[in-house]
Amino acid sequence: MTSSFDPEGFEPAALAAVPELNGARVLEIGAGDGRMTWQYAARSLAVVGLDPDGEALAYLLEETPPRLRRRVCPVRAASEYLPFPSERFDAALLAWSL
Amino acid sequence: MVHALTEVWRALAPGAVLLDIRPYLPFGPLELVERERVRALGRLEEVQFDSDGAAADNAVSEVLRRGLFTLDHADSFYYSGYWDSVGELREYLRDWEDYARLPKRLAGEARKALRAAGPRAWLRLQTYVVVNRLRKRGAAPG
Numbered sequence: 678m679t680s681s682f683d684p685e686g687f688e689p690a691a692l693a694a695v696p697e698l699n700g701a702r703v704l705e706i707g708a709g710d711g712r713m714t715w716q717y718a719a720r721s722l723a724v725v726g727l728d729p730d731g732e733a734l735a736y737l738l739e740e741t742p743p744r745l746r747r748r749v750c751p752v753r754a755a756s757e758y759l760p761f762p763s764e765r766f767d768a769a770l771l772a773w774s775l
Numbered sequence: 776m777v778h779a780l781t782e783v784w785r786a787l788a789p790g791a792v793l794l795d796i797r798p799y800l801p802f803g804p805l806e807l808v809e810r811e812r813v814r815a816l817g818r819l820e821e822v823q824f825d826s827d828g829a830a831a832d833n834a835v836s837e838v839l840r841r842g843l844f845t846l847d848h849a850d851s852f853y854y855s856g857y858w859d860s861v862g863e864l865r866e867y868l869r870d871w872e873d874y875a876r877l878p879k880r881l882a883g884e885a886r887k888a889l890r891a892a893g894p895r896a897w898l899r900l901q902t903y904v905v906v907n908r909l910r911k912r913g914a915a916p917g
Contacts, residue, residue: 680858680867681897687852688796691906694850697792704786706779713796756779764788771783771795775776775831 692717701767706756707774711737711749714772718745725766726751727759776834784843787911793844795835795907798854800825800874803901805864805881807888808857810895816884819868819875819900835907844909854904857897861886864898 683689692698692713699720708714708726710733718724726749728734734751741749754760756774783793804815838844858864861882868877877885885898 680856680863682856683854684857685855688854688904691796691850691852691904692794695792695794695908704783706783757782759782759786761786763785766787767791769783769787769791769793771793771797773797775779775795775797775834 688713689716695768697768698770702765704759704761704766704769705772706769707772708737708751709733709772711741713770714749715742715745718748721748721768724749725761727754727756729753729755776830777837780834780838781843784838784911789911789913791911792847793909793911795831795909796904797828797831798902798904799828800871800902802871802875803853803903805877805885806899806901807885807892808897808899809892813899814888816888816898817878817881819881820878822872822874822876825874835909839909842912844911846907847910848906848908850906850908852904852906853901855899855901857899859897860889861898864900 698717700722703721703724705714705724705726708728709730711726714724714726714737726737731753734753737751787793801821802819804818807814807816839846856867858867865877868875889896889898
């Protein structure tokens, strides 16, 4: 039994169309298990993957490809109170989370 | 939601981009895809109306109205999920059980259609996804 999601690649294409993610410090809200994170993290400077779900973040931490591990940092928090100083990020992503 | 967007605005550098990517429910019809052929099998049962989509739209409109962001670009696409069994589809729908349910009759229909179609057939559900690209305005509006 198998499943497949977005084999057409529309979601990665939507992310690829955003040059502002290149070399950027990115805040991803609703990073969850990292599905979207891994699609653009390689071209970003650093990604903070925020999610209130600790289990999903543990998965993200474990499953992040080795080449991306230095770039991706999971943080458990709610989006209403971001534990970061002002003007810290160059880009933000609401990943199926608004 | 407006509060969350305001927090994001605070955390972003002036001129930075905010990408808002999110699905709009309900799902499209459950379909059988066999090579080039697509056949609609029926719709999932809507458990409740997804008011979050409208609330999110309102929140985006509000932060635009307040002058926190400008809207650079709006786009959309269909996000497709494919399953080769009703069991896998059911498993996926567990995450959406507050919004949609696979009725028994449709599950039976899907099973029958998969059996009749052979090994290269898939069940497909499509979700309409919006992509809003917002840009933080340079200074806090008065």
